[in-house]
Amino acid sequence: MFDGFDPVFLARLQFAFTVSFHFIFPAFTIGLASYLAVLEGLWLWTGRSVYIDLFRYWLKIFALTFAMGVVSGIVLTYQFGTNWSVFSDRTGAVIGPLLAYEVLTAFFLEAGFLGVMLFGMKRVGKGLHFFATLAVAVGTLFSAFWILAANSWMQTPAGHLTNEVGQFVPGDWWEVIFNPSFPYRLVHTVLGAYLTTALVVGAVGAWHLLRDRTNQGSRVMFAMAMGMIVVTAPIQILAGDFHGLNTLEHQPVKIMGMEGHFQSHPEGAPLYLFGLPDQEAATVHYPIAVPRLGSLILRHSLNAPMDGLETVSRDEWPPVPVIFWSFRIMVGLGLLMFALGLWSLIAYLRGQLFDTQALHWFATLMGPAGFVAVIAGWVTTEVGRQPYTVYGLLRTAESASPLAAPAVGSSLIAFIVVYFAVFSVGTWYILRLMSHAPAPAEPALEQGAAPIRTAGITPAPAVDPSRTLGEQTEGA
Template identity: 45%
Template structure:
């Protein structure tokens, strides 16, 4: 394999591992804020909420640490594997990544210590403010990163000189490019679902292992409620995002649906096997008219086929990844809605739920990861063969200096290291869920009293 393919694989491994943790942290930080607010609310049963806050603040801290480590690795790859990207697009990418560090990471890093260790050392108001600032920092971080990624998908507000270097013409147009609003809210909602199912799954595991405490029913109720609302919102946002993709990235949409020739109307292909050699989808199961209805909101809407485009992404990875994302989303919809209804019938007492449902919750703990990864593969592979859509080709940005053998060696090392880290992370969360802290609201441990 050459340096281009190996570099793409290496970056794919890094981004696949890294994105797992922002997908949790963006929303989990706000769950922690909610638990902290409830624990300090006058007249509240603080014991359960305090336990919820302490447990999930630690989960957030572990996730944050792993996310930071893997994020640093990606920044090095811009210089080693993809020097052409920063040489050509650095005038746009550099400042946006810098803004993310200055406005978001400094907030998170600066106030995380107070949030984790300052509850007994600062006033209740200051501690609550620190928790909110950390959560705001995670959201700002998502803003800048998705602004850059969206610009790479739907670039505008720039000009290119004779040497192929991209220059900024209008920062407002670059940041608020055509796909940014859809991509930002789609990712934030995906994080809400990822964090919600993590909350649901670990809470159900505590019930199954009989390590549930006063916090568990409240946490499970919160997770199910948020997930039930967010999954409905995500369907609506995803539909709007699809219309935006049709308008600005029609080749990606054609690959998603494996539309080989321009059609009108278009059936919806539920499943099949895209064959790029014969330009057909083998073993396809189709529903007439439904593709046009979903993709254009019209029964006889037209979709451009892949034959219309000189450059288009590989079809099979995009086709299958999209269906995994949608399938997991529908499963999350069914589980969250049925789970919320069943919990309500049980009086919000999880120990009264059937074991099969608790096991289903536990099995869905990392369902958000599956959907998020599949969605990112659609986004990133669907942009190929470009790094910046229509402006910078992937092959023009790859290293010409680092030998393919060195890239292959580090790729193997990354796979082994990240595999160990992922197993360790899951094992730590499992251990934490099975050995929760039981803390009474008294003395210096009570939020709002006895604090300095």
Template identity: 55%
Template sequence: MIAMFDAFHLARAQFGFTVAFHIMFPAFSIGLASFLMVLEGLWLRTGRQVYLDLFRYWIKIFSIGFGMGVVSGLVMSYQFGTNWSQYADKAGPVIGPVMAYEVLTAFFLEAGFLGVMLFGMERVGRKLHFFATCMVAGGTFLSAFWILSVNSWMQTPAGFGIGPDGRMFPTDYWQVVFNPSVFVRVPHMVLASYLVVAFIVGGVASWHMLRGHATPAVHTMFSMAMWMAAIVAPAQIVMGDLHGLNSLEHQPMKIAAMEGDWEPSGPDGAPLILFGLPNMEQERTDYKIEIPHASSMILTHTWSGRVPGLKEVPAADRPYSPVIFWTFRAMVGIGFLMVGLGLFSLYARWRGMLYTNRWLHRAALTLSLGPLVALLCGWMTTEIGRQPYTVYGVLRTIDSVSPIGLPGIATSFAVFAVVYFIVFGAGILFILRLMAKPPRAGETGVRTDLPTRTAGIHPGLPGAVPPGTGEASIQPAE
């Protein structure tokens, strides 16, 4: 049995820990930036104050989430050079330029217009400010595209060769960027981000309605969130099906591990194992509950389609089925709950009870973090299902790790854990405190009334802050 606490597995656990924290914030930023763009566009089109109030309410939350996403992303980048230097050395000539494109396009676009979006509403014209908001929203989408292009290439590598020194090099960058799975992974992730924000917004609105704060702004954001749930959740189910078909073609062992199938199906097709306990040692799934032919129908859209089994490859080449078997089912189960809530909201809207049905509000509040849990489960399914490879079928994970001993990785992991829980815990707590307050009429956005002050200027000199205004409370005593 493989030791679970050697340097290799601890390095994997550390990267999994940091990426689990990181993925939440960019997903939140992607969806919330688009939501803010829609709110500001509706305000400009209709002139309704409620849209401006919601924009100013959510932009404060966006600024904190965006900042935490940037910080957590920097930590992940450092790990390529510390714990995974062999991967960076062997695959760097291929993925390095793609990640640089993300910085040169998406990150610069976001950084260039973020200040205008956060602080410029009273300083620039309405159209210019809306343009800045659109650029930030577009930048978050571009960032998702480039990062998912890299990850998709790791799942379905294309457009590269391998030199005599074992290093990979690009032969066709169009194939590297637009690899066989990027066109299903990018929409799948973007839709997941929209669902994360829709259900968080809906949960916040439900919280305030249940507490008796049913203001027009609360009603508006709940209505918009439920429209997104009703439209995007079914679309995500369809996109998930396309993603599964793509994985069946390019990563059949991932599908076999997700389904808990050990033997390839015969002429009678493959049953769908609803529940069971995959047993890696005995090479079987225990206590399984099956639906005949259902797996063939879902994966091949035919009654007796062939479904792969884990025994088709050596044991050393199999993903760890006990984990992704359940993370996949958790993701799918939450997905259908989201569809159910969307349908429930449509029924309540049709009956004129969207703002009065407390069962709907309780359900929306209960499921407010469901898409975030589904996102984490889906990411675990994707990444663990790629094992034992870093670059699927090309570079094994054991050959990607840095030659670092267990004490060094254990120390850095412990430091990361402490710092992450303190820093990001404080950030999340602050976001929750902002959400706990309902949006008000005439809501103010990110503070823009802080005066500028040049360090070292003595009060009373030209350019200093007059006593009793702005920063007077932190002026040195006279």
């Protein structure tokens, strides 16, 4: 069936499919874990039951999302050995310890405290439960830290040596971890996760406000989400600018492809807003461009010269049409997020945050935008690194396992079928949980909430002292 296909291309396609599916879940859980910690902290501080109700509402969703993220992530580690064994052999001494550090920090924190967070509110003290929630939130950030350190080293390798058989070995761990692109990538990715979560929470709140503007939980979650977007969206734009300048310094060919600069511009490069990049003809057809704006953004000078792909051998070019459009999708959605935050701020200052239906519809439609933006960003990052797995040092074609195309293709088909069957059901169930508005006395997982009943588990009954405290101090 797959005779005649390039096995390396199929291996890349398989990893792209599985990693894109996987990254949807961490992009949500990183922000949602922190949001849960904020909700529980506000409940302990103010005693308002609306915060603990929202905590319980989103905790069920977090539990399912976290589980799907773990399951989908396990597959990726196996692919290093099956489809990318040469890459594993050449880079294992560097990449392996970084992934192990993730296990020793992030997974230990999450595994040690997740059970307490999910089921322990009635069984441990409030302080210990809050500590467990904080530990899980910190664990998700540690996970992002180590994964991004490994990925950033592949983008801007530093601190390594090469032994006599061509393997990369660590020379200076500080330089390996804090390689040139790591700080920018970490900030950009974590902010993206927070924006993704804020957009989902805001969309759920807006959806229920369209049906009942008086629902206290919907009002609180919508206000908190819009506040997060107001603060985070402009910071993300600034962080993206710094990240772009860093990429221009260390991966200039990627920037040339993203911008569609096939030719050099000695007296200021235009910014192509839209167009049809033609890699074979080395041109952008039907361009809509702003003269010199590309130089202003990338060099902060209207007349700054910019090199084009013509200065680089064609076998060093990334797939330009892919990253040209993925980059614009990411930036376009980022501008819409900024617009949503600005609109919500104006509505808040006018006292109309909960009464503007058009804003609520816009927020609802923007719910999936964070997921699309982070996937588009990763496509830009990873495809733009081609034709290398370790930028400038190890080519993708040299990294793959010696497998025939039918073997890789058949496993790709199997992954597609299984992933859509399993994760579609999980996603449908999460949407079902989101479809009901948060209510007073929101049931906790310990009380046999839907995800636990579905699994056939009936937790032991216990007294919940927190409910009495929350109800007595409502409105404090």
